[in-house]
Amino acid sequence: MAEAHQAVAFQFTITPEGIDLQLSYQALNQIYLSGVRSWKKRVSRLRNRVIKGVYPASPSSWLFVVIAILATMYMRSDPSMGLITKIQQHLPLSLSAEKQTMLSVLVFSTLLWLSLILALRFCLKLLLSYHQWMFEQHGRVSNTTKVWVTLLRLLSSRKPLLYSYQTSLPILPVPAIKETLSRYLESVRPLLTDPGYKRMTELANQFESNLGNRLQRYLKLKALWATNYVSDWWEEYIYLRSRGPIMVNSNYYGMDFLYVTPTALQAARAGNTITALMLYRRKVNREELKPSRVPGTVIPLCAAQCERMFNTTRTPGVETDVLQHWQDSEFVAVYHKGRFFRLWVYTAGRLLSPREIEHQIQRILDDPSPPQPGEEKLGALTAGDRVPWAQMRKQYFSSGINKRSLDSIERAAFFVTLDDEEQGMRGEDPAGNLDRYAKSILHGKCYDRWFDKSFSIVIYKNGKSGLNAEHSWADAPTVAHLWEFTLATDAFQLGYSEDGHCKGEVDRSLPLPQRLVWDIPSEVQAQVCSSLAVAQALADDVDCHVFPFRDFGKGRIKKLKISPDAFIQICLQLAYYRDRGGFCLTYEASMTRLFREGRTETVRSCSNESCAFVKALEDGEEAEQCRHLFRLASERHQNLYRMAMTGAGIDRHLFCLYVVSKYLGVDSPFLKEVLSEPWRLSTSQTPVQQMELFDLKNHPDFISLGGGFGPVADDGYGVSYIIVGEDMINFHVSSKYSCSETDSHRFGAQISKAFQDIMTLLSADTKTSSSSKGPAQPQPKKLL
Numbered sequence: 126m127a128e129a130h131q132a133v134a135f136q137f138t139i140t141p142e143g144i145d146l147q148l149s150y151q152a153l154n155q156i157y158l159s160g161v162r163s164w165k166k167r168v169s170r171l172r173n174r175v176i177k178g179v180y181p182a183s184p185s186s187w188l189f190v191v192i193a194i195l196a197t198m199y200m201r202s203d204p205s206m207g208l209i210t211k212i213q214q215h216l217p218l219s220l221s222a223e224k225q226t227m228l229s230v231l232v233f234s235t236l237l238w239l240s241l242i243l244a245l246r247f248c249l250k251l252l253l254s255y256h257q258w259m260f261e262q263h264g265r266v267s268n269t270t271k272v273w274v275t276l277l278r279l280l281s282s283r284k285p286l287l288y289s290y291q292t293s294l295p296i297l298p299v300p301a302i303k304e305t306l307s308r309y310l311e312s313v314r315p316l317l318t319d320p321g322y323k324r325m326t327e328l329a330n331q332f333e334s335n336l337g338n339r340l341q342r343y344l345k346l347k348a349l350w351a352t353n354y355v356s357d358w359w360e361e362y363i364y365l366r367s368r369g370p371i372m373v374n375s376n377y378y379g380m381d382f383l384y385v386t387p388t389a390l391q392a393a394r395a396g397n398t399i400t401a402l403m404l405y406r407r408k409v410n411r412e413e414l415k416p417s418r419v420p421g422t423v424i425p426l427c428a429a430q431c432e433r434m435f436n437t438t439r440t441p442g443v444e445t446d447v448l449q450h451w452q453d454s455e456f457v458a459v460y461h462k463g464r465f466f467r468l469w470v471y472t473a474g475r476l477l478s479p480r481e482i483e484h485q486i487q488r489i490l491d492d493p494s495p496p497q498p499g500e501e502k503l504g505a506l507t508a509g510d511r512v513p514w515a516q517m518r519k520q521y522f523s524s525g526i527n528k529r530s531l532d533s534i535e536r537a538a539f540f541v542t543l544d545d546e547e548q549g550m551r552g553e554d555p556a557g558n559l560d561r562y563a564k565s566i567l568h569g570k571c572y573d574r575w576f577d578k579s580f581s582i583v584i585y586k587n588g589k590s591g592l593n594a595e596h597s598w599a600d601a602p603t604v605a606h607l608w609e610f611t612l613a614t615d616a617f618q619l620g621y622s623e624d625g626h627c628k629g630e631v632d633r634s635l636p637l638p639q640r641l642v643w644d645i646p647s648e649v650q651a652q653v654c655s656s657l658a659v660a661q662a663l664a665d666d667v668d669c670h671v672f673p674f675r676d677f678g679k680g681r682i683k684k685l686k687i688s689p690d691a692f693i694q695i696c697l698q699l700a701y702y703r704d705r706g707g708f709c710l711t712y713e714a715s716m717t718r719l720f721r722e723g724r725t726e727t728v729r730s731c732s733n734e735s736c737a738f739v740k741a742l743e744d745g746e747e748a749e750q751c752r753h754l755f756r757l758a759s760e761r762h763q764n765l766y767r768m769a770m771t772g773a774g775i776d777r778h779l780f781c782l783y784v785v786s787k788y789l790g791v792d793s794p795f796l797k798e799v800l801s802e803p804w805r806l807s808t809s810q811t812p813v814q815q816m817e818l819f820d821l822k823n824h825p826d827f828i829s830l831g832g833g834f835g836p837v838a839d840d841g842y843g844v845s846y847i848i849v850g851e852d853m854i855n856f857h858v859s860s861k862y863s864c865s866e867t868d869s870h871r872f873g874a875q876i877s878k879a880f881q882d883i884m885t886l887l888s889a890d891t892k893t894s895s896s897s898k899g900p901a902q903p904q905p906k907k908l909l
Contacts, residue, residue, distance in 0.1 A: 180293075252277045539579065
């Protein structure tokens with residue numbers, strides 16, 4: 126217990142001669158340096174609060190205003206129109222006339238400065254509320270949009286902090302209920318028979334004329350009062366109140382590079398990965414990250430989800446879970462072969478070097494001690510149903526050594542699993558191993574991850590890595606941004622020595638990582654077995670298939686003047702139709718982060734236009750007609766996506782109306798039926814947000830695999846895709862073995878075939894056009 130001894134700053138004993146006091150100066154120095162680091166963070170937070178509080182102005186602009194006012198006063202002119210004199214009359218008479226004048230000028234200048242800041246912020250908010258630019262045709266930009274771009278660039282010219290735009294972002298509007306119902310009925314038309322559509326139309330009209338407007342008034346009242354009328358209810362009712370397992374059902378995963386592994390040493394990969402994550406946390410804390418923007422524009426996105434990225438845990442409750450966030454944490458929790466450790470990553474107020482963290486990880490790997498009774502599979506409690514875990518936590522983990530050990534996991538910056546398996550696209554069956562790799566990150570052994578943590582890192586025996594993220598605190602783009610930075614920093618910034626170790630020196634006097642101590646009674650062990658059985662059944666039922674599509678990518682698609690996302694979504698509709706012989710309600714995740722605290726909205730990708738194209742293609746209609754229908758479907762999809770991004774979606778509005786109805790204790794047959802409709806095809810694109818961090822020209826093998834999630838419906842598919850560079854699209858397909866009608870590998874093959882068939886169809890039109898019209902004319906560049 127050497128580390129426990131070093132943690133004691135002083136000891137004393139009482140003897141007949143008096144009190145013998147023994148000070149540990151090393152420990153006192155550690156306490157002092159940690160305190161200095163803490164105060165530096167507080168000062169940094171205060172500084173950032175001032176800077177972002179006056180954005181888009183700067184703190185130094187106050188001095189400019191004061192000097193300008195003093196200069197005009199010196200020129201015998203009163204810019205305040207008598208206000209300075211009135212302020213002077215209310216100052217103490219004990220001050221001299223000169224001091225009274227100077228103080229009144231300072232007060233007036235400060236008030237004028239604050240008024241200018243509020244005016245600038247109001248103007249910025251108005252500019253960010255303009256979304257018409259998104260609906261304008263490519264290359265045909267209106268004069269209004271050109272003026273808007275110029276003004277927005279002027280107001281955004283100062284370098285912003287991460288959260289500088291937060292107070293200037295517009296509030297998510299509540300759509301008109303009539304428009305939402307109209308868009309809903311249009312979205313379900315291709316999925317219903319004529320009698321079914323007539324019945325649904327009658328339900329919608331009845332809802333609008335009776336209960337709908339009453340619920341809408343309450344929702345508008347909330348929109349006036351709350352920052353975002355959707356996000357808090359979405360987080361609580363969709364995520365935190367779910368009582369089933371969050372493993373597979375809610376958590377999602379991110380994968381390592383496809384072709385390369387920077388080092389084969391497990392400890393070294395862990396050292397660089399942990400360091401990169403801590404560097405990212407430092408940037409978040411200091412607000413040094415650039416605010417995310419709409420790709421190719423200067424338009425900022427909400428950064429609120431970054432606030433709970435680290436030091437955050439989802440704690441179980443009987444009725445609802447709670448997200449707990451701590452301001453700081455100087456350690457990470459590590460799991461290896463059934464043992465839990467607390468690994469300090471700061472010493473004397475400094476972050477350990479990658480080589481030092483590697484050294485500490487290697488100590489854990491070399492530790493031969495066995496797991497304590499009940500410790501090995503304790504993590505299964507976070508993988509099973511939430512109510513039993515909440516009961517166990519309250520009864521057996523609320524005091525004593527179990528509470529202290531649980532606190533070490535929950536308060537950690539994040540969770541690290543040192544997996545004893547090897548994963549990746551390797552061996553004689555690379556495709557099969559890639560699928561097993563995805564399943565491993567998604568659920569592992571069901572007990573060797575801590576699924577409640579905001580995110581967990583998995584480092585495999587052969588150096589491969591992965592990430593498992595809890596969903597309630599943030600959506601995939603936020604976590605993807607973190608993971609991109611981590612992979613790029615690991616491979617290109619930190620790097621490794623020739624023998625695969627991390628770079629840097631090692632302080633051999635570092636204390637050993639601390640084993641967490643548990644006292645697990647038989648009742649808890651019995652519940653662990655029950656939770657593990659539930660989780661294992663769920664994990665065994667998941668069919669994952671990951672495959673890179675290399676035949677072509679967005680480069681070739683964009684040459685056809687088609688949105689890559691629209692192309693992919695229409696291909697998915699064709700693939701599903703061929704796989705199941707019909708269409709289904711399709712979910713595509715779109716973000717609403719153009720608004721403050723915005724999260725996601727649903728794009729209902731299965732439209733009348735996409736269905737018409739698929740039927741025409743499958744019925745063997747003329748190619749020219751099929752190409753025309755495809756263009757219509759593509760334009761329709763893009764319009765649906767834009768509407769979802771700008772607050773004119775369908776599903777979040779109906780969801781909030783349903784929540785209001787439950788609070789009022791009234792039932793709506795229409796809302797009940799709408800919210801019970803299954804999403805048999807759930808899709809999501811993982812955006813590449815920091816391509817500048819990856820040098821694909823010089824290092825083409827460092828390609829990200831992206832990530833995926835489990836199927837939303839028991840008889841449906843989950844499809845995630847990432848567009849990498851110009852020539853590759855990686856797909857993650859999931860389904861359930863228990864459903865005889867779904868097969869992830871079969872559906873993956875259908876996706877590939879749909880890609881080829883549609884590209885062949887469209888390319889034939891391009892060849893015909895180029896031969897008849899001559900060389901293609903260059904397209905104008907985007908204004909933004």
